[in-house]
Amino acid sequence: MIVRNLNEAEQSDRKIVSPDGNWESTRLLLKNDNMGFSFHITTIYKGADFRMHYKNHLESVYCMSGEGEIETLENGNKYKIRPGTIYILDKNDEHILRAFTEMKMACVFNPPLSGKEVHNAEGAYELDAETIAD
Known part of the structure; x- marks a missing residue:
């Protein structure tokens, strides 16, 4: 069984802040947990576009x-x-996200993220980012 606390994870290297200043994401479940998906709580900052x-x-x-x-x-x-x-990007949909207020989102990725991913120039995550330890 895996048990993690969001407040504790936010104080660790599981919290990733985007270099562009649009979001922060606390990655609660990652590839190395061997569940086949990853689970994150992401904050999209007000005014992000x-x-x-x-x-x-x-x-x-x-x-x-x-x-x-x-x-x-x-x-x-x-x-x-x-x-x-809920919105589901089931066709690798290219999209624009706009935050009118700060938004708190629960996100699931398949395949799972390793932990250090941030968006590349195309707005995608690479498959082989550095992994966060337990």
């Missing part, structure tokens, strides 16, 4: 607090995000 394209991962995102929108770049559709909303 950035493009992502997870070419190597599928992601599900559940909004716990805050408000914003996601825009799919394939067709320009915009979807409101507020508490209780």
